[in-house]
Amino acid sequence: MRVEINADDYGLTRGVTDGIIKAHREGCVTSTTLMMNGLSVEYAVEQAKKNHELKVGLHLVLTWGKPILNNNTSLIQSNGNFKYTSSYRNMAPPLLEDVEKEWRAQLEAFRKTGLTLNHIDSHHHIHAWPPLVGVILKLAKEYEVPVRYADSLKDYPDICWTEKLWTEFYQDGVTDNLFEQLKKENVLSVEVMTHPGFVDEDLIENSSYLYTREKEVELLCEMRVPEWVQLK
Structure with a gap:
């Protein structure tokens, strides 16, 4: 089974970025997705260029922070945030x-x-929101890039990165039996969504998912990868 262990929220804060890098260098995280409106984007890019084996994708945002463009008034509220x-x-x-x-x-x-x-x-899986599927299909084909699997995209396997998305490694599901659970899945490829990171002041001010991120870092660094797993 091809397993992609992806860390979301890269560049959100410096602490999150450092946690992802640690979970990659010392653990089993193979890829991450960068938030272009994050609070630590330049630092995240610098770190990615120092860690060439870390695959980097884009974490599209429509539900946090400020947009890249400031003239799309239909997307923002009075303070300029989405x-x-x-x-x-x-x-x-x-x-x-x-x-x-x-x-x-x-x-x-x-x-x-x-x-x-x-x-x-995408942040909060908004790319899979049925009203927006047409947009993501258009962009994926134009930029020739695969997209995270979602049920709303199951009829377009040619653009999906994997056959399945594993979302259980989150909150109370952050445990050390990840691979035991994955082995039960009858698929050839699966993406595991993770959120490792270190808590800093910026994260406390901008996210409700906090100290479990540090537990994720710890477990992702300790896990032994079974022989049947093709970790890409």
């Missing part, structure tokens, strides 16, 4: 043309880093 939150499914969908413009700007900002774009996913 108006969408993790509860976006209860909100009216945005103008698709504005979403495409913003995500294209995030893709282009990633390109300017000089890093190779490995894949695309």
Whole structure:
């Protein structure tokens, strides 16, 4: 089984970035996805260029912080932050043309880093929101990059990075029996979504998912990878 262990939120804060790098260098994290509107993007890019085996993708954002473009008024609230939150499914969908413009700007900002774009996913899985599927399909094909699997994308296996997304390594599911659980899955490829990181002041101010990130770092560094796993 091909297993991709991806760390979300790269560049969100310096502490998160350091935790991801540690979980890669000393553990089993194989890839990460960069938030282009994060608080520590330049530092994250510098660290990625020092760790050439770490694959870096783009963590598309529409539900946290400020947009790359500041003229898409349909996406933002009065303070300039995105108006969408993790509860976006209860909100009216945005103008698709504005979403495409913003995500294209995030893709282009990633390109300017000089890093190779490995894949695309999104903060709070908003790329998989059915109203936005057409946008992500268009961008994935144009930029020739695979996208994180979601049920809303199951009819487009040609653009999906893996056959399945494992989301259980989160909160109370952060345990050391990850590979035992994965072995039960009847798929050839799976992505494990993780959120390792060290808690710093910026993270406390911007996220509700805190000290379990440090537990993730610890476990991802301690886990032994079974022989049946093709860790890519």
